[in-house]
Amino acid sequence: MTRIHPTAVIDPKAALDSSVEVGAYSVIGPHVSIGAGTKIGPHVVIEGHTSIGRDNTFFQFGSIGAAPQDKKYAGEPTRLEIGDRNTIREFVTLNLGTVQDAGATRLGNDNWIMAYVHVAHDCQIGNNIILANNATLAGHVHLGDWVFLGGFTTVHQFCHIGAHAMTAFTAAVSQDVPPFVTAAGNRAVPAGINSEGLKRRGFSSAQIMAIKRAYKMIYRSGLPLEEAKAALAAEESKAPESAEYLRLMREFIASSSRGIIR
Template sequence: MAGIHHTAIIEDGASLAEGVSVGPWCVVGREVELDAGVTLLSHVVVAGRTRIGRDSVIHPFASVGGPPQDLKYAGEPSTLVIGERTVVREHVTMNPGTAGGGMETIVGNDCLFMVGSHVAHDCRIGNRVVLANNATLAGHVTIDDHAILGGLTGVHQHVRIGGHAMVGGMAGVEHDVPPFALVSGNRARIDGLNIVGLRRHGFVRSEIDALRAAFETLFAGEGGIYEKAERVRREHPGSEAVARLLAFVRIEAARPLCRLARADAS
């Protein structure tokens, strides 16, 4: 049986699986689904067509599933899906999708959203992603697995952030961030590889060296990005990490790629 505090409001129609805990003064909307083991600590609002995966924890004063902050939103039945074992800390906000973005906002498994962070409509967040305090995502942002955003980071709409990337605190991210990159600044520029993150996730020295060389060619070398990508492909045919990087940069995206920091200084 679900453990429901007597001050919580659970609207008729809400679906609560076995082992769900809803603490004091929480509000759960009529179209919400909470999978097994979900915990709402206290003063949490879960609204709209929101599904929260098993064993996720929502901390006080978080509000997820409320209407998108988009003037074009007209009440369409869009959704918010939060994965398993994800931790949502105090004052976090997350919104469902819109008709202009696929009708769905998706958050993956094992993520951490620190105090005051925001996920806007139609975002796609991978697994094991971390948003530090007050990091904010505009609509339609895509973040791949293992990426980390520092505190007070602001991400422009439609930006892609690749896997294992690290975005420094207070960065203004208006261009796509390649996988494995370390970026910082206002506006955010590439400082190099996210070496610490790569080592933490078990990347071997040969792969790190291949990525370092690929970054130098792609972002500091002469020529167009597709020409340089082909050069990198020929130079590192056996590197899986380089292949992932090239797959990211070859996509025709809504936003351009971040530039190398020292390229701006030259």
């Protein structure tokens, strides 16, 4: 109990590991579980059916697990699920899911969520993601692993952003962003690939060049999208060391329901 500040209000039904730290004036509700090594700063409110994994850090003034900003929500016991080793900075809001979707908002592992970020209901956030200050996700948004969203990026509901993609400062995303692609502008348009990020993650020069060729097939060749997908499939057999990444792009485009940025 020495790790719990005396001014914190923790419901006796909440399940906190004995190593969890809770700062001054934080409030934790009855349906919350928090794993070992997690640190809750001062003035953080954690409510709803919220599960939090190990070794997370929550800075002051966060609102975690509040009801979704959705008029259809009628108090159903939907969830917020947070993985391990995430950093959640000041004034971040993470909302519960809704029964109209998966019933859960999910945040994976090793994510860096900067100040004033909003993650709305039913968002599905992968691993190793950076959301810079004031990035805002509407409901039902999906982010693949290693996505980077620049400051003040806004993402329309139901949009998907593929693995290793990134957005520039103030990008307004209203359609899906394929893996590896950089999006910029209002409304966001393709602006090359995230080559610097790929280098930092250990992608080889040959793999980056293959991804660049795939980008040109989609955006610079003048091919209709169906023909571009066929060209990507052919390219997979020519570049076996990059085939999994080309397939990731092709399958993302094929499954897009909102259409990709063009």
